[in-house]
Amino acid sequence: MRIAYDIIGNKEKSIALLGVSVKNPKKTAKEIMKRHKSVKSVLQKLSERKDTFRLYPCKLLAGEKNTEVIHKEYGYFLKLDPQKAYFSPRESTERQRIAGMVKPREEVLVMFSGVCPYPIAIAKRQILVSKIYAVELNPAANKYALENVKLNNLEKKIVPILKDVRKAKEVGKVDRIIMPLVEKAIDYLDIAFSHSKKGTIIHLYGLSKEDKFKDLEEKVKKIAKKHKIKYKIVGRQDVLPYAPRIQKVRIDIKIF
Numbered sequence: 001m002r003i004a005y006d007i008i009g010n011k012e013k014s015i016a017l018l019g020v021s022v023k024n025p026k027k028t029a030k031e032i033m034k035r036h037k038s039v040k041s042v043l044q045k046l047s048e049r050k051d052t053f054r055l056y057p058c059k060l061l062a063g064e065k066n067t068e069v070i071h072k073e074y075g076y077f078l079k080l081d082p083q084k085a086y087f088s089p090r091e092s093t094e095r096q097r098i099a100g101m102v103k104p105r106e107e108v109l110v111m112f113s114g115v116c117p118y119p120i121a122i123a124k125r126q127i128l129v130s131k132i133y134a135v136e137l138n139p140a141a142n143k144y145a146l147e148n149v150k151l152n153n154l155e156k157k158i159v160p161i162l163k164d165v166r167k168a169k170e171v172g173k174v175d176r177i178i179m180p181l182v183e184k185a186i187d188y189l190d191i192a193f194s195h196s197k198k199g200t201i202i203h204l205y206g207l208s209k210e211d212k213f214k215d216l217e218e219k220v221k222k223i224a225k226k227h228k229i230k231y232k233i234v235g236r237q238d239v240l241p242y243a244p245r246i247q248k249v250r251i252d253i254k255i256f
Helices: 025-035 089-101 117-125 139-151 185-194 212-225
Strands: 003-009 012-018 039-045 058-063 069-073 076-080 107-110 131-136 158-162 176-179 199-208 229-245 248-256
Touching: 003 089, 003 185, 012 025, 012 058, 012 069, 012 089, 012 117, 025 039, 069 089, 089 117, 089 229, 107 117, 107 158, 107 248, 117 131, 117 139, 117 158, 117 229, 131 139, 139 158, 185 199, 185 212, 199 212, 212 248
Parallel strands: 012 039, 107 131, 107 176, 131 158, 176 199
Antiparallel strands: 003 012, 003 069, 039 058, 069 076, 199 248, 229 248
């Protein structure tokens, strides 16, 4: 069965998430549950993400109605329900890349932080990180974030904040900013600049077609010019395929 799908959860209980265009979805769901004994539910995305909270509208194809699970990756745990909060298990490697860049005593801001996968990955890998602010607009995702911080014993390191990131005034200037909202992160770059100081690193995610990073970098240039920000691109990363001939990418911006 050569069908792409995500499995979220652990060895005891997990769910499978199918894409929009899968043919014979109910038959496929039964095959997945037969192959993976831990899968207790199979969901199918009905469309791409559209709403403010970045959720895929889903249909239950098979199994239990309760689709809340505890996902395990790299030794930490993330409790979530993909019908209530966005989460991608495919980004676990990228989370580790970012976590590996964080230095001791840094203060970090994670925008659009969801159920807290980036903050937890960072705090677990860089145990000397000073503070991580996790700002999220979705109340359900923030609720899971609070639970996940406790679940991983990181209450002293991570501060979940339920707010529009434009209104998170309690967050001051930080050393590192992560912007994983791939479709719209660029629209919040001015906010990232407002939380930056000399030496701040901004990890900005976006979408690239044939031009690789050119289009995204041109947008950064215009916004930086408007806000009189001096910067340098210090890193570029292909992250994941997003759609046919479209790639999710990251550029790393250092403020001067």
